[in-house]
Amino acid sequence: MTELSAHLPQFQHGQLTENFPDNHLSNANDTSERRHHDNSERRRNDNPESETNGQPQNNIQQVVEQDEEDEELTLKYGAKHVIMLFVPVTLCMVVVVATIKSVSFYTRKDGQLIYTPFTEETETVGQRALNSILNAAIMISVIIVMTILLVVLYKYRCYKVIHGWLIISSLLLLFFFSFIYLGEVFKTYNVAMDYITVALIIWNFGVVGMICIHWKGPLRLQQAYLIMISALMALVFIKYLPEWTAWLILAVISVYDLVAVLCPKGPLRMLVETAQERNETLFPALIYSSTMIWLVNMAEEDPEAQRKASKNSTYDKQAPANQTQNEDAEADDGGFSQEWQQQRDNRIGPIESTPESRAAVQALPRNSQTSEDPEERGVKLGLGDFIFYSVLVGKASATASGDWNTTLACFVAILIGLCLTLLLLAIFKKALPALPISITFGLVFYFATDNLVQPFMDQLAFHQFYI
Amino acid sequence: AFFWLVSLLLASLIWFVSVHLSDREDSRLQYALLIFGAAVSVLLQEAFRFAYFKLLKKADEGLATISEDGRSPISLRQMAYVSGLSFGIISGVFSVINILADSIGPGVVGIHGDSPYYFITSAFLTMALVLLHTFWGVIFFDACERRRYWCLGLVVASHLLTSGLTFLNPRYEASLVPIFIITLGTGAWAFLTAGGSLHNILKCLSCK
Numbered sequence: 001m002t003e004l005s006a007h008l009p010q011f012q013h014g015q016l017t018e019n020f021p022d023n024h025l026s027n028a029n030d031t032s033e034r035r036h037h038d039n040s041e042r043r044r045n046d047n048p049e050s051e052t053n054g055q056p057q058n059n060i061q062q063v064v065e066q067d068e069e070d071e072e073l074t075l076k077y078g079a080k081h082v083i084m085l086f087v088p089v090t091l092c093m094v095v096v097v098a099t100i101k102s103v104s105f106y107t108r109k110d111g112q113l114i115y116t117p118f119t120e121e122t123e124t125v126g127q128r129a130l131n132s133i134l135n136a137a138i139m140i141s142v143i144i145v146m147t148i149l150l151v152v153l154y155k156y157r158c159y160k161v162i163h164g165w166l167i168i169s170s171l172l173l174l175f176f177f178s179f180i181y182l183g184e185v186f187k188t189y190n191v192a193m194d195y196i197t198v199a200l201i202i203w204n205f206g207v208v209g210m211i212c213i214h215w216k217g218p219l220r221l222q223q224a225y226l227i228m229i230s231a232l233m234a235l236v237f238i239k240y241l242p243e244w245t246a247w248l249i250l251a252v253i254s255v256y257d258l259v260a261v262l263c264p265k266g267p268l269r270m271l272v273e274t275a276q277e278r279n280e281t282l283f284p285a286l287i288y289s290s291t292m293i294w295l296v297n298m299a300e301e302d303p304e305a306q307r308k309a310s311k312n313s314t315y316d317k318q319a320p321a322n323q324t325q326n327e328d329a330e331a332d333d334g335g336f337s338q339e340w341q342q343q344r345d346n347r348i349g350p351i352e353s354t355p356e357s358r359a360a361v362q363a364l365p366r367n368s369q370t371s372e373d374p375e376e377r378g379v380k381l382g383l384g385d386f387i388f389y390s391v392l393v394g395k396a397s398a399t400a401s402g403d404w405n406t407t408l409a410c411f412v413a414i415l416i417g418l419c420l421t422l423l424l425l426a427i428f429k430k431a432l433p434a435l436p437i438s439i440t441f442g443l444v445f446y447f448a449t450d451n452l453v454q455p456f457m458d459q460l461a462f463h464q465f466y467i
Numbered sequence: 468a469f470f471w472l473v474s475l476l477l478a479s480l481i482w483f484v485s486v487h488l489s490d491r492e493d494s495r496l497q498y499a500l501l502i503f504g505a506a507v508s509v510l511l512q513e514a515f516r517f518a519y520f521k522l523l524k525k526a527d528e529g530l531a532t533i534s535e536d537g538r539s540p541i542s543l544r545q546m547a548y549v550s551g552l553s554f555g556i557i558s559g560v561f562s563v564i565n566i567l568a569d570s571i572g573p574g575v576v577g578i579h580g581d582s583p584y585y586f587i588t589s590a591f592l593t594m595a596l597v598l599l600h601t602f603w604g605v606i607f608f609d610a611c612e613r614r615r616y617w618c619l620g621l622v623v624a625s626h627l628l629t630s631g632l633t634f635l636n637p638r639y640e641a642s643l644v645p646i647f648i649i650t651l652g653t654g655a656w657a658f659l660t661a662g663g664s665l666h667n668i669l670k671c672l673s674c675k
Contacts, residue, residue, distance in 0.1 A: 405564070408564070409472055412468050412469055412557070416469045449476070452476065452479040452480050455479075455483065455486075456504060460501070460562075461565065464636040465505055465630070466629070466630060466633040467475075467630050
């Protein structure tokens with residue numbers, strides 16, 4: 001995070017001077033424009049005096065100080081957001097690893113999804129490799145098709161379809177999958193349970209989850225539910241994807257993520273840009289957000305400004321990627337993405353002020369603020385990222401020979417990748433794919449630790465040597 | 468932690484290559500290679516600690532330039548402590564977690580003639596190692612900061628010595644006791660390096 005400071009000055013200045021005409025690219029641009037406005041206004045205000053004093057340098061000085069202050073604030077809050085994202089990612093991974101280690105259901109081979117029709121129980125290695133490549137290809141093409149479908153639906157404002165799709169998927173996830181999960185946990189610990197109690201528990205869990213995710217609810221509860229459904233989804237993937245296919249899919253999906261978000265014609269990028277053009281938030285239910293927008297300040301403003309303000313927030317992962325993964329997981333699954341997108345659209349209007357600790361809206365229109373409030377941005381991470389990180393760590397703990405060493409190494413690698421991604425986000429200030437760096441590190445560390453480090457540590461532990 | 472992991476990766480890569488290039492059947496050679504691998508790993512760990520120091524130094528300068536009063540919000544001492552601690556944690560965890568996981572399962576310790584005190588000595592050794600890494604981190608960073616290279620050499624030497632002492636396991640008297648003495652000594656040294664003194668301790672205890 002600290003290396004950022006060296007780059008930031010140049011970048012900030014660059015942004016201030018060059019990106020002025022580009023209004024709609026990202027909130028960061030908005031803020032720098034606003035700052036530019038601030039500075040120019042201040043300049044204008046100061047000009048009469050400075051002219052009489054004959055010292056135009058004062059204004060430049062103010063501009064420079066302003067920038068440095070902003071950079072420092074960006075850094076400070078940037079570091080805080082890294083921590084704010086570490087906690088949920090860690091929690092999700094912990095839940096997945098704990099389940100994998102204790103509940104044997106998720107490591108038993110009970111068949112495969114229809115999206116991966118080729119089996120890996122073949123006689124030759126070559127056949128197995130070919131099958132896994134074909135499986136991965138099919139899965140990825142399904143994901144690409146779903147993403148494009150989603151973008152098309154979104155572009156043509158078929159919100160009802162998206163709504164319905166999302167609701168069906170999250171219903172399935174919240175009720176059916178958690179019922180199975182609960183059943184398996186009870187089986188593992190040999191807990192006697194009757195159907196009535198289970199029905200009550202699942203009903204309450206599901207209904208509260210639907211309300212929290214799609215409507216309003218306390219921020220912590222919503223975050224908890226999002227973590228839980230990501231963990232459930234990751235568990236399904238770990239169970240039903242055969243080995244080589246899973247690693248291949250992880251690798252290909254991070255490449256796809258990179259392409260889809262950064263290429264000008266990539267579907268995810270188009271989705272983000274469309275959302276920005278329409279000044280809408282991007283799928284609040286499909287994205288984990290670390291802060292809620294706090295609008296108490298803006299009570300006196302016109303509703304339109306309020307709505308505008310709530311739209312702009314930093315996001316570094318596209319929702320559709322995870323939606324498509326979610327929907328592809330099960331045969332009957334209509335797709336979660338729609339539902340969550342839908343939910344996002346519902347959110348566009350009223351925004352509640354939550355008892356969240358102070359999180360000023362970053363895109364507050366300038367005329368509302370007389371003082372320069374430190375702009376705290378909530379960082380958003382797509383649920384697909386949670387899911388794939390957890391899949392990687394879960395698979396590592398399920399199938400690695402080095403067991404806990406490999407799991408830990410992958411965990412550290414993913415967190416460092418996330419750190420780097422957030423660093424890049426702070427530098428570039430636009431939507432970035434969160435998967436590639438973390439998954440690459442994770443994969444490298446998994447294979448390296450499993451094959452190289454584990455025998456070494458094993459031998460050392462056998463003789464009780466310490467290094 | 469990441470840096471320690473990378474150093475471990477490189478060290479095990481070297482060991483792995485050397486094992487594969489050598490004769491698998493000769494157990495004495497394998498033993499020697501293991502010791503060689505451990506030594507290489509220690510040296511690499513210290514090298515990566517140094518690399519991490521350089522990185523933090525640069526970051527510190529960056530933070531200092533953009534802060535309002537010209538000083539960075541995190542002092543180098545804090546960074547040294549944190550880096551040492553994280554090296555220690557990841558090293559300790561890697562050493563002990565498989566042992567812990569196995570200790571839950573059914574089994575008898577040392578049934579094949581090994582020492583029955585395996586678990587408890589592992590626990591103590593890991594604790595000593597974690598503490599040692601923390602202390603080494605503090606001393607190392609301070610030595611690099613003040614360019615006292617003999618301190619650096621002493622840290623590396625003591626790490627090598629500690630690792631070497633573990634080769635004397637399972638003769639626990641010969642390894643555990645010296646390692647604990649080294650831990651206490653290094654702890655006192657780190658405390659003095661960080662600016663503490665007897666006076667400070669007394670002040671702290673009397674809650675002034």
